Amino acid sequence: MEKEKNSDQKSRRNFVERGLKFGLLTAASGALLAKVFGKSGNTESAETVELMSTDGTLMQVPASAVSHAHESKSAYNPREGFSNRKFVMVVDLAKCRNARKCQSSCNKNHYITGENAWIKIYKMQESEKSAPYWQPTLCQHCDEPACVKVCPVDATFKRRDGIVLIDNNRCIGCRFCMAACPYSVRVFNWSDSWQGDAVEQAAYTPDYAGVPSQKGTVDKCDFCPHMIDKGELPHCVSACPNDVFSFGDMYEDTVTNGSGQSFKLSKLLKDRAGYRLMENLGTQPSVYYLPPSDRVVDFEEGMKNYTEFQSVDKPQEP
Template sequence: MEENNQQSKRKFFEIGIKFGLIATAGTLLASKVFGEGKSKDTVELMTTDGHIVQVPASECKDMPMMPENYNPRQGFPNKKFVMVVDLAKCKNALKCQESCNKNHYITGENAWLKVYKMQESETTAPYWMPTLCQHCDKPACVKVCPVDATFKREDGIVLIDNERCIGCRFCMAACPYSVRVFNWKEPDQGPAAHEAKYTPDYTGKPSLKGTVDKCDFCPHKIAMGELPHCVSACPNDVYAFGDMYEDAVTNGSGETFKLSKLLKERAGHRLMEGLGAEPSVFYLPPSGREDDAFEKGLENFNEYESVHKNV
């Protein structure tokens, strides 16, 4: 499925108090990403307590994500971005990785998002596990960086400024999730990666030899009110992305879920919780999978291995 057909867009609306839909600092979330509700005259929204309501479309307007005087190192105010990964849905299609690589100009084995085959023992069921930067609230990588190249923004996103990075790799040693990659040679990214002026919130454009790269949660997509590349490209809705303060996440098909309810009902967890890093990526256990899900993924896994064996 083409990425353009998968691309999702979240819309943020401003609703008047006269509709009784906003309480103090509460906000409304779009429950439909592509449509405008059940008719052209109304828009279907989800309130912060999880109820679906309809309001006149004339009273709604798109709200730009990009704030005035936006600072890439500070991020979006009053936001806390999180991701949910549903392990039960992953079939190792690798469309997430392909889209991430393409749109961040990543080549070879330096993929920021990797999908691993997981199996605790020969008698337990295997499953596929996407792994990316966890964008921790207490990131060890930030603490050890001697030049402030790795930094955490107000919206929870952890980024790398490769114009400051000196390649010491302290951050790679400190990261308990092993999700960072090092550019040992000059990245073959082509002219497109060098067209625009460099900004640390569009990591990988361009990448530099002797610096560290990793998943950046796609702030350049968030600024346009859109989902990260991996979320919109996944054909199986493995990923959902959103704002913890709004208590909502949206998948690539445009379905919006109440975050707290989803994590509670599906036994959501975070990786290596005992370390105290407080990741912003939550995983739903691989239960209730289709019988052929692993076999389909194995075909993709074997094909990927054969292509990259000699890279």
């Protein structure tokens, strides 16, 4: 247990470190160019830092050439998102054995009290003769989101960093977005349910969906901007015991899984023949799936955890 927690923390730290490094890279390369062409003389110091370039090679750069690109916190706007980021997720279906830890962690951390979890693990089978597999499904954070298109009040919106969010303070509860979403990932707060004292009193921000949830409005997976902001991975990614999920930034071409391993996104998708759900609809999801070939365990093993329906845990109203 202790060990698990430790490695968990480590992986988070790795993620933070990497994120920071990548963030610096742009500034660094600019500064380097200035150095090279500017001929500013012999200000070189002995100290160097290690940076990873976009093609994955590590290089040593003089520390003096690197300056921190500050993301000014005050400029951050939940509707605009993080600047110069484009978040993506990769779901490796070969590794999923329906442990449902992603779901329970998501439910717990978003204080979901309705009957419907935001992440669902579907039993899928392409055709009768092909093997069944488990498909964890969350909001696909489409680049051409059908839900955003139809929202009459701009309550659901697409940010520059690729995340689709809902402003529950503005949603009028018409549920058109739910009808429009082909992935059935949106849920509705049909009633007002108790989420515990702390959550009920929390200040609402679209950045942290469901905290607190609002009766008569729509909710869904938010890609955890509140975790990204802390430099951590979304709850489902770090909770998965099988490293099914990897999360990262498309501009950095890197995704990181729950154990802290990083992959080059473009290579991963190419090598493993990644695909997106219902590509034909033109929704351009930000979630990629790796086909369930060479699976670590067979489908039957996941059936142990399968329940037709399991209610999400609800805190008791005082």
